[in-house]
Every structure is written in structure tokens, then in C-alpha cells.
Amino acid sequence: MSFSYKNQILQAESVAITDLMATYGSPLYVYSQTDIENNWREFDAAFGSHPHLVCYAVKANSNLAVLNTLAKIGAGFDIVSEGELERVLAAGGQANRCVFSGVAKTAREIKRALEVGVRCFNVESASELDRIESVAQSLNMQAPISIRINPNVDAKTHPYISTGLKENKFGVDIDDAINLYQQANNSKYLSVQGLDCHIGSQLTEVSPFLDALDKVLELVDQLNQQGISIAHLDLGGGVGIRYDDEQTIDIKAYVEAMITKVGNIEIILEPGRSIVGNAGVFITKVEFLKQNSEHSFAIIDGAMNDLLRPSFYNAYHQVLPVDENANGIQASWDLVGPICETGDFLAKGRELSLSQGDYLALMSAGAYGFTMSSNYNSRPRVAEVMVSGEQHHLVRERETIQDLFEKENIIND
Numbered sequence: 001m002s003f004s005y006k007n008q009i010l011q012a013e014s015v016a017i018t019d020l021m022a023t024y025g026s027p028l029y030v031y032s033q034t035d036i037e038n039n040w041r042e043f044d045a046a047f048g049s050h051p052h053l054v055c056y057a058v059k060a061n062s063n064l065a066v067l068n069t070l071a072k073i074g075a076g077f078d079i080v081s082e083g084e085l086e087r088v089l090a091a092g093g094q095a096n097r098c099v100f101s102g103v104a105k106t107a108r109e110i111k112r113a114l115e116v117g118v119r120c121f122n123v124e125s126a127s128e129l130d131r132i133e134s135v136a137q138s139l140n141m142q143a144p145i146s147i148r149i150n151p152n153v154d155a156k157t158h159p160y161i162s163t164g165l166k167e168n169k170f171g172v173d174i175d176d177a178i179n180l181y182q183q184a185n186n187s188k189y190l191s192v193q194g195l196d197c198h199i200g201s202q203l204t205e206v207s208p209f210l211d212a213l214d215k216v217l218e219l220v221d222q223l224n225q226q227g228i229s230i231a232h233l234d235l236g237g238g239v240g241i242r243y244d245d246e247q248t249i250d251i252k253a254y255v256e257a258m259i260t261k262v263g264n265i266e267i268i269l270e271p272g273r274s275i276v277g278n279a280g281v282f283i284t285k286v287e288f289l290k291q292n293s294e295h296s297f298a299i300i301d302g303a304m305n306d307l308l309r310p311s312f313y314n315a316y317h318q319v320l321p322v323d324e325n326a327n328g329i330q331a332s333w334d335l336v337g338p339i340c341e342t343g344d345f346l347a348k349g350r351e352l353s354l355s356q357g358d359y360l361a362l363m364s365a366g367a368y369g370f371t372m373s374s375n376y377n378s379r380p381r382v383a384e385v386m387v388s389g390e391q392h393h394l395v396r397e398r399e400t401i402q403d404l405f406e407k408e409n410i411i412n413d
Ligand code: LLP
Pocket: 057, 060, 078, 101, 102, 161, 198, 200, 201, 202, 236, 237, 238, 239, 270, 271, 272, 273, 274, 309, 313, 367, 368
């Protein structure tokens, strides 16, 4: 873990966060390149000699420097849009190591993905299979496909990030999957490659993954009996990280449990959060302190538009002072942003000693932090910095006010 104190100042690898603030300003996302590499390698190494591909889920953090870091060490990528595909290519990733997920791929996205040669489409419905077939036909190509099945298992996570239940929009029922596989197998323009499944995100137990895998393997058997062979199993992402005091999944044990069940079939995984989540922090400054008889508010310069998870999922991010020596007003603080919404908070009820001007770190913000940010309240999106040892690099410039309305036009009468 690359975020720790030295001389009571929080560091990112070997760089003091205070130095980063002096150079780049606040608020700021800071990533540790070493942590990102180590996290991906932990998955990769857990497979040993078993055929596998660890496809980082780009949606978690799609900064080009993050993608490039992973491409250089051999990662594949899980993409869900043409935008993510182009990011991967721009960052030096290989199309033939990309799996294309998502419930609503457009004809244009499918065409582009076929042209550049993605490894596989994860198909989420009968109509999507038809669309992929017709685009492939128009290009006189064969589209590699997996069907994403919905195993109807409870991932035991937040309902907004649970995807493997019948009530969720994702995947197709196991019972319907056989028909789709037959259709694909009979098509000149489709090539059956694998079977796909993703049950949710921030899972803290292995058992739902294994329950889903059992259902997947039953289907593989049924398909085999019909002469349809499955070359890979894509078992999705979803491994949880520690935000607070959650128990987490031992990656080696999780991977080994899967390998034991699948025989020789290649396994693809799509981890996002577990690669970048703990490898990033969001730094914000205390602008004002405001206390009334009921509450102590620290008004910070970061807001829900920069880090949406607390407002959206009531998610917890640990808050650490950048300077451990800070000696201000001790209270149980709510950290609230400048946005005109009561839901604009990044943390609630945190025992901290604060003064105006202090810097605070929201930990574990590397996943679904910047990628879910917006310009709400016409706030420019913040800068992103990647640290490697003693080096630090600006990997995304802070947006300017000009950027906010550059693409807008006034109607001239
Ligand atoms: N594969 C598919 C098909 C997915 O839908 C997702 C995440 C992943 C892989 C990566 O899952 P991970 O390893 O990151 O858990 N914004 C939410 C998380 C949404 C997850 C959406 N799908 C959050 O901030 O918690």
C-alpha cells in the first residue's frame, strides 16, 4: 500500500501529498502506479500456468496513463463503449485482448470493434445477438461471441451494484441461453467463443462467485452435449476492496477455487475496483468550518461532482488528514461540498481535528471516482496525477472554465 505517513505527512509512494498540492492545486486525484501494477499482477500470478486473461474493467478508471500502465504489463481490458475502446487503443492496449461488455452496443460500436479485432463480444440479449450478426454480415466477418448469462445468484452487495439477479437488466436467463448459443453456432457470421457472467461489484465473499460458477458449468455441460464447445469462461469482475473494515477476498484463494472447478478451460476475469480502488486518493481542502448546535460542517472544495460515490451509494471513504500534526477544532465533522444539494457530502460524522486550509485525503478513491465525475454546478473537473516512486506526473490537466462551454452555442437570430 503506497499511501502512508512519513514525518507525519501523508505520502503517495515517495512523494509528500503537500508537495503535490503545492504543484497541482486542490482538489486532486492522486494514483500510485506501483499499486496499480501490483494489484493487476496479483490476479495474473494467482493463475500460475492455467490459461487466463485478466481484463481490467476500464470503467473503474479510464485515464490513459492508468490504461497504459496496465497495457505495458500485459493486461487485457473489459470495455463497454466505443469511447473505452478508443481509450484502450490510444493508451497502447491491444484490441485482441479486449472483451466488449454492455447491454446496448450500437451498430457503430460493433462495427468499430469488429474492424479493430476485439477478442470477444459479451452478448446480453437475443436482439443484441441479431445486431452483432447483421453487422458482421455487412462486413463479411465472423464476430466472436460469448453469451452473458444471469445466474440468478445474490451477490450480497449494494442493490445498485448487484447485477446477477433476475430483477437486474443484465444478461440472459440460463434457460434462454441455449437457444441463443444454437443460433450463434448455426450462423456463418458468429463464432462461439465463451460464456460470460458478472454478478455484481464490491463482493466481500467468494461463495456467490462459486455459486454462479456452478451454474455456468452446468450450462457448459449442456452445451457440450449439443456439440457446442466453450473455449473460455469470462467470470466478470466484482472483487471487493477494503474501504472501512470490510473483510476482503483473498485473490489467490478465489482464483484457485475457480481453477479447481473449471478443468482446462481458459478463464477471463474483469476486475476493475480491485486494481485501482486502493491505488488512488482524492485530496480536498477545507474552505470553511461551520458549526451549529446540531452539526459540525467542514465545507471542502471537493464535491459530489468530483466523487459521487458517497452521495449516490452512501458509500464510505476513509478520511485522513494530509498533515497528521494538524491541530484544529476537534469535532465529529460532516464533510460537505460547495454544490447546492443536501446530498452533496463526501463523508459524515468523522472525528477529526480541523482548521481552515487543511488538506484531507479521501482514501480508496481510485475506482469509480474520476470516471463518475461531472461538471454539475459548472465545476471544472479536477486534475489527476500519477506517482511512481519519487516521480509525479500530471496525467490529466485540470479543466478550465473555458472547457466548460466550449462545445455550446448561442442561437443567433
Ligand atoms: N464487468 C462488468 C460487466 C461490469 O459491469 C463491471 C462493473 C465490472 C466488470 C467491474 O467490476 P468491479 O471489479 O469494479 O467490481 N460505480 C459503482 C460500481 C459499478 C460497477 C459496474 N460494473 C461503485 O462506485 O461502486
